[in-house]
Amino acid sequence: MKILVTTLSLLTALTVQTVNANLLTDTSQVNDQIVLNQLTEDYDSLLHSWYVSRSVDQEDTIEMEEIDNVGLLMPHDSVIKKNMAEMPVFFDMTYNRIVKSYFKVYLKDKRELTETVLGLSEYYFPYFEAILDAKGLPLELKHLPVIESALNPRAVSRVGATGLWQFMYATGRFLDMEITSFVDERRDPVASSYAAADYLNSLHEIFGDWTLALAAYNCGPGNVNKAIRRSGGKTDFWDLYYYLPRETRGYVPGFIAVLYIFHHQDELNLKAKNIEMPLLTDTVKVKQKLHLKQVAEVMQLPLGQLQDLNPQYRRNIIPGGKAYALRLPYKRATDFITLQDSIMKYKDSIYFNPKILAKKPNKQRYYGDAPSGNxxxxxxxxxxxxxxxxxxxxxxxxxxxxxxxxxxxxxxxxxxxxxxxxxxxxxxxxxxxxxxxxxxxxxxxEGNPVKNVQGNQTSKKYPDDGQYEYYTLKKGETLWEVAKRYEGISDRDILRMNNLTTGRYLKAGQRIKVKRIN
Known part of the structure; x- marks a missing residue:
C-alpha cells in the first residue's frame, strides 16, 4: 500500500471548473470566477460527435424566456436542501452558494447542452453502472465523466488528459491501459471505466472519504495531502476548500450539482435529447488488421457511427496481433461474422499501404489538430x-x-x-x-500600437465609421457563442470592435458590432 500511495501521489488528473466569484470577494475567489467562465466556454466544445451533430432534435429546445415564465429555472433553496437530504447517496450533499453557482451553469447558461448530455447518458451510464457495481463502488460515481468530459470519449484537455474519465498518459500507463499509436484505451468506454473504478477505489482507501477521493481524482492525492497539512489536519472538503488548487475547488461542487440535476431532471423540466445511440450493441473479436472504412463500406454503415462506437482506435485501424473488440449495432454483429473474409480483403492494399503505415508517428503526442478541415x-x-x-x-x-x-x-x-x-x-x-x-x-x-517618445498613438484597428454588421444579444448568450455564428470572428474581435475589455456586463437586447463590412 505504501508503494501505491507513493506512486499515486505523483499522478495528476485533469483540470475542471471552479466556482462563481460573484458570491465571493478576495482575489483567489475572483480567480474562481475565471475558471467557472471557462466552463461555460468549454462545456459545449466537448460535445462534438457523430451522434450529437446528426441526431439532436432541435425542435425539443426550450426557449429560455419560456423557462423563466413558468418559473422552472431554479427551485427554491429550501426545496433543493430538502431533496438533497432525502437522496439515498454515499456523498455529502452540501448545498451552499458555491454549489448553487453550478446549478446556474447547468440549468440556465448551458441548459440545452445539459439536455444533450442527459441523452448521451442513456448510452454510457449502463456501462459505468455495471462496472461500478462489479467493483462494489457507489453507483453515483457514474456522474463523474459528465464533469470530466461531457460524456465525450474523444475529449482531450489542454494538458493531454483524454477520454470519458480524462486520464493523463502516466496515469493510464500506471493503470495498465494500452496506449499506442493505434489504440488508446483511455477512449474506450469499457476499459477506461474499469481503470477509473480501480483508481477511485485506491483513492478511497487512502483518504477513507469519497468527497476527498473525488478531489484527489482531480488534482492528485499529493495535493489533497498538502491541503490537509496546511489546514492543520482538517479532513472536511469545505474546510480544505481554499487550500486546494484553484481548479479543484469547483470539482466537488460541480459533482454535487450534476448528481442532483440527474436525480431530479423531471422536476427541473429537463428533457433528454434524442441522441439515437444504439442502446443495444454487440462486440466481435478481430485478430487481423482491419480498417473501420472497410467495415463501413462493405456493411454499408456510417463511418461516424463506427467511430463513435469504437473511439479507442485512434487512426480508425484495429492493428491486429491479438484479439481486439469491434463494437457494432446489435443486429449487425452476425452480419460481420458472415462477411468477415470479404471485409478483410476489401481495399486492403489501399488501407494498409506499407508506405502509409511506415510513417513515423507525431512525437508531439498531445499537439492538437486543426479545429476542422476549414x-x-x-x-x-x-x-x-x-x-x-x-x-x-x-x-x-x-x-x-x-x-x-x-x-x-x-x-x-x-x-x-x-x-x-x-x-x-x-x-x-x-x-x-x-x-x-x-x-x-x-x-x-491589432490596434495596440507601441507608444512613441511623446506617448502618442496611431489610430485603432477598427475605426468607428459605421461599416459594421450588428447583432442583438439574446438572453444568456455569451460573446463566444455569438462569435461562433460568424466565420473567422473571435470573441476577442467583438470586444475590440465594441471598445470593450470584457463582455461580462452586456445585456440581452443590446446591439453590438460583430463583423467589419469590407
Missing part, C-alpha cells in the same frame, strides 16, 4: 519579447488554443521556438506576413 496550419517563430497573449492576439486565436496546439502546459515559450497556429483558410493570407513583422508592426495591426 483551417490552415501556419507557423510562428518566437522572438524576444513575445508571449502567448501577444501571439494569440496577432493571429486572432485564443491563448488556450495555442497551448493545446503546441503541447504547452503553462505560459513559458522560448525565443526561436516554432509554434503551430491554425487559422481559417479563407483568412490565412492575412496572417502569413506576421512572422516577418517587427513587434511594433504586429501591435499596430
Amino acid at each position: 483551417y490552415k496550419r501556419l507557423y510562428y517563430r518566437v522572438k524576444p519579447g513575445d508571449n502567448l497573449g501577444f501571439i494569440a492576439d496577432w493571429y486572432d486565436v485564443r491563448t488556450r488554443d495555442l497551448r493545446y496546439w503546441n503541447g504547452i502546459r503553462g505560459s513559458m515559450i522560448r525565443t526561436g521556438q516554432r509554434l503551430n497556429v491554425y487559422v481559417p483558410k479563407s483568412r490565412a493570407a492575412n496572417y502569413k506576413s506576421i512572422n516577418k513583422l517587427s513587434f511594433a508592426q504586429k501591435q499596430k495591426r
Whole structure:
C-alpha cells in the first residue's frame, strides 16, 4: 500500500471548473470566477460527435424566456436542501452558494447542452453502472465523466488528459491501459471505466472519504495531502476548500450539482435529447488488421457511427496481433461474422499501404489538430519579447488554443521556438506576413500600437465609421457563442470592435458590432 500511495501521489488528473466569484470577494475567489467562465466556454466544445451533430432534435429546445415564465429555472433553496437530504447517496450533499453557482451553469447558461448530455447518458451510464457495481463502488460515481468530459470519449484537455474519465498518459500507463499509436484505451468506454473504478477505489482507501477521493481524482492525492497539512489536519472538503488548487475547488461542487440535476431532471423540466445511440450493441473479436472504412463500406454503415462506437482506435485501424473488440449495432454483429473474409480483403492494399503505415508517428503526442478541415496550419517563430497573449492576439486565436496546439502546459515559450497556429483558410493570407513583422508592426495591426517618445498613438484597428454588421444579444448568450455564428470572428474581435475589455456586463437586447463590412 505504501508503494501505491507513493506512486499515486505523483499522478495528476485533469483540470475542471471552479466556482462563481460573484458570491465571493478576495482575489483567489475572483480567480474562481475565471475558471467557472471557462466552463461555460468549454462545456459545449466537448460535445462534438457523430451522434450529437446528426441526431439532436432541435425542435425539443426550450426557449429560455419560456423557462423563466413558468418559473422552472431554479427551485427554491429550501426545496433543493430538502431533496438533497432525502437522496439515498454515499456523498455529502452540501448545498451552499458555491454549489448553487453550478446549478446556474447547468440549468440556465448551458441548459440545452445539459439536455444533450442527459441523452448521451442513456448510452454510457449502463456501462459505468455495471462496472461500478462489479467493483462494489457507489453507483453515483457514474456522474463523474459528465464533469470530466461531457460524456465525450474523444475529449482531450489542454494538458493531454483524454477520454470519458480524462486520464493523463502516466496515469493510464500506471493503470495498465494500452496506449499506442493505434489504440488508446483511455477512449474506450469499457476499459477506461474499469481503470477509473480501480483508481477511485485506491483513492478511497487512502483518504477513507469519497468527497476527498473525488478531489484527489482531480488534482492528485499529493495535493489533497498538502491541503490537509496546511489546514492543520482538517479532513472536511469545505474546510480544505481554499487550500486546494484553484481548479479543484469547483470539482466537488460541480459533482454535487450534476448528481442532483440527474436525480431530479423531471422536476427541473429537463428533457433528454434524442441522441439515437444504439442502446443495444454487440462486440466481435478481430485478430487481423482491419480498417473501420472497410467495415463501413462493405456493411454499408456510417463511418461516424463506427467511430463513435469504437473511439479507442485512434487512426480508425484495429492493428491486429491479438484479439481486439469491434463494437457494432446489435443486429449487425452476425452480419460481420458472415462477411468477415470479404471485409478483410476489401481495399486492403489501399488501407494498409506499407508506405502509409511506415510513417513515423507525431512525437508531439498531445499537439492538437486543426479545429476542422476549414483551417490552415501556419507557423510562428518566437522572438524576444513575445508571449502567448501577444501571439494569440496577432493571429486572432485564443491563448488556450495555442497551448493545446503546441503541447504547452503553462505560459513559458522560448525565443526561436516554432509554434503551430491554425487559422481559417479563407483568412490565412492575412496572417502569413506576421512572422516577418517587427513587434511594433504586429501591435499596430491589432490596434495596440507601441507608444512613441511623446506617448502618442496611431489610430485603432477598427475605426468607428459605421461599416459594421450588428447583432442583438439574446438572453444568456455569451460573446463566444455569438462569435461562433460568424466565420473567422473571435470573441476577442467583438470586444475590440465594441471598445470593450470584457463582455461580462452586456445585456440581452443590446446591439453590438460583430463583423467589419469590407
